[in-house]
């Protein structure tokens with residue numbers, strides 16, 4: 070069949086429109102669904118670093134940023150308290166804690182602990198009723214109650230966890246999970 074010029078007038082826009090919606094569908098699935106799960110961590114010993122006192126994190130969602138010596142540099146990280154135990158976290162006398170790398174697994178920006186979920190919904194387009202970790206570069210979001218799993222935006226992989234230990238009234242980081250994947254494009 071020979072296509073006329075008239076045929077092209079509707080075939081080309083139709084193909085462009087179909088392509089756009091196919092891309093939009095793929096992007097929606099990628100942003101919301103194609104995320105790697107978080108299993109039980111395999112730990113590697115690392116430097117022992119004091120990161121917080123129990124008193125500083127004495128209620129759910131209190132947090133503290135810290136730097137962890139890692140591969141000759143300093144890894145930005147965060148430790149926070151949670152209302153429930155999570156995989157790779159630490160529970161002490163009814164209190165629950167988790168420590169995560171703050172290096173976004175998409176392209177390596179530093180994520181923030183977003184402790185106001187209403188402002189977070191506006192800034193990151195991610196709706197939840199509790200704090201989360203958000204990346205300011207492409208608005209990726211990570212879920213603390215799923216041990217740092219990526220839940221929205223471009224990141225596919227979770228934030229790597231750091232191993233916590235309690236000694237008396239203090240919390241230490243003593244290692245990190247392996248394989249340690251800083252970020253996808255790194």
Ligand code: FES
Nearest residue numbers: 173175176204209
């Ligand atoms: S670098 Fe964090 S979402 Fe892209």
